[in-house]
Amino acid sequence: MKWFITIWRTLNKPAKYLTLGTISLSAFLMGIIFWGGFNTALEMTNTEAFCISCHSMESKPYQELQQTVHWSNHSGVRATCPDCHVPHNWTRKIARKMEASHDVWGWLLQTVNTDEKFEAKRLEMASREWKRFDRDDSLACKNCHDYASMKWESMSKLAQKQMKRAAEIDQSCVDCHKGIAHKLPDMGTSRAPELIAQVGSGESSLQVGGTYFTALTKPLYFNDTTDVEAGTLNIATKVTVLETQGDRVKVGIDGWRKKVGAGRVIYYDFGLNILSAQLSKEAALEEGVMEIFEQKEDPMTGLQWQRVEAKIWTEKDFLVKDLQPLWDYARETYSTSCSVCHTQPSEAHFDANTWPGMFQGMIAFVNMDQDTQALVQKYLQEHSSTFDKSAH
Template identity: 70%
Template sequence: MKWLINLWRTLNRPARYLTLGTISISAFIMGVVFWGGFNTALEATNTEQFCISCHTMKDTPYKELQETVHWSNRSGVRATCPDCHVPHNWTQKMGVKVAAAKDIYGEIFGVIDTPEKYEKKRLEMASRVWKQFDKTNSQTCKNCHDYKSMNWDKMSPLAVKQMKQAAEKDQSCIDCHKGIAHHLPDMGTSRAPELIAQVGHGVSPVDGQEYYSALTKELFEGPTGDKDAGLLNIATEVKVLETQGDRVKISIEGWRKRIGAGRVIYKDFGVNILTAQLTKEAAKHEGTIRVFEDKQDPMTGLTWQRVEVDIWTNKNYLLQNPDMLWSYAKDTYNTACSVCHTQPAPAHFDANTWPGMFQGMLAFVNMDQDTTALVQKYLQEHSSTFDKSGHH
């Protein structure tokens, strides 16, 4: 302990030969050297080479990245690990670095050192990353992707509709784009519509069979070409009539109001449950819509027509039954809409009342467009209009 005491006395002894200026300059130089060394070491950990130096990272997430557009694309611009996972803001960057210590611990002690262990932890790790993206409003994404710089003319009509709505409220990218760079974890009943849609991604539709749309899908006038014919709403029942290449010709049964072009198709008479919205051109195209009967709604005085629509869409994302969609919608409604109050049961309101009630809740929750449409449709289709068990 004697040498330690002597060192302390030396450090506390006033300088006999150094001036205040010399001390100040020396301290400044030492500070610059320290800060430079610190930042050099910090930046060394912000490289792809450092990230994949752990075999777990190299063998799993790095390989998954190489399968995506962030790795190889027509512009030749590649996103590396730190581009997405390390914020530019210094405070946020340090927060991420501190949190990363848990990953280092996991690597050293073999928490995720096998594919089986990694998959078991994938949801936990992904959720932590998604939470970080939510905190920063996906700022690392927006370092490259700017809403104001997007060329709407080069997007599909469906993408334009969704992206413009996102741009209006500067929505976090991760709300809709989970799984954009790495495989999605098994999320159980917390699956989002795009995850459920993957179940139907590999389904080969059979002519004459009935299916349900797992996502909001684009409609086309024919088996080829990009001419927009409208949108098919999520969880809509369709019948496959014909398959050509990547598209199927489907039949949609429903009702429309006999006003204007009559291009909006609803699930049932007098019930405002959307199933499809056609363009004016598609609605007027001969052979697209067949009318079977007219019926007047005593509540509104409007005349409705029972119709059948024959139209084309992409053959992917069709499910054989809607059970997974309704399960996800029910869980989302019960959790997201119970934060502020006890939510009413679906059968508490009729199908035409629910849209207004549900839209009033959206200011207090965070849902992507397909989830919003799906939950509203779930409430409508399980409302008192169809569930005669009474109010709950």
């Protein structure tokens, strides 16, 4: 303790021989040395050599990068790890370095030190990066790729159409260009990777008699072995497990259908255009698939509706026990995506049958994959004024 007291007294003692100018100059020089050392150390961690010094980075993402246009191209301009994964803005760079402490922890615990571990974590890691790119409007991409400098006439007609629209709204590049530098995660039938990363790929074991909800739009089949599709099971649809066989499960889909044609479309409830499933004509007419319980007329349209249960097969994956995570994701997506141009109406502002037309007019101005579109629309319909009477 004595040495600490001695140092403290020395630091507090007035200088006998040094002038104020000497002290100021010394402090200035020490500041330069400290800042230079800090910045040098910071830049050393900002090199590709530093990134791939970790075996799990060198053996997987670095090898994948070498197979892409970002590694070798006709212009000879190559992107390195920090070019894409470290923000160029100084304040964001420091924040990113602080976030990287999570990576150090992962390295210590050897979270992705094998191919198997890496693949198991690939979707989670990719989703985190996509979210960061989206948060920064893909600024890392735009440091090299500038909409204003693009040569439209050298693009295909389809590319021109997509890119010009993206330029008009300064769209985040990663919205469309996932997998441009690394392999995409194994997402099965997923076209909504961020959604699946959040809600999961389904229950590990399904119980006969249990009720589940579809986390993605899924194909339907006539039986447990055929590859011939019998229709489509919509996202966020409630099903009851009737039988399991290998990788497939026979489910019961309760709902209503219009007595028109083959009655292929199953709706959530009487008189509501909330889609649960669309069967093929052959499946809708197949004996034993559709069971009818009652029939009544819609006073608004004069159409006859039938309450039915379809018993049909689908894959076991992407069936979840809890619907709430799907609604939470849909609510957040609706809130963030649909408030870009204006304040979006509340869920209960329209009824269930009005929302599809209103929502389809909105999505022309945002970027959503088909599963996300279907989920958000269904969320809005099932939380509309038809079910929530508090708004009107």
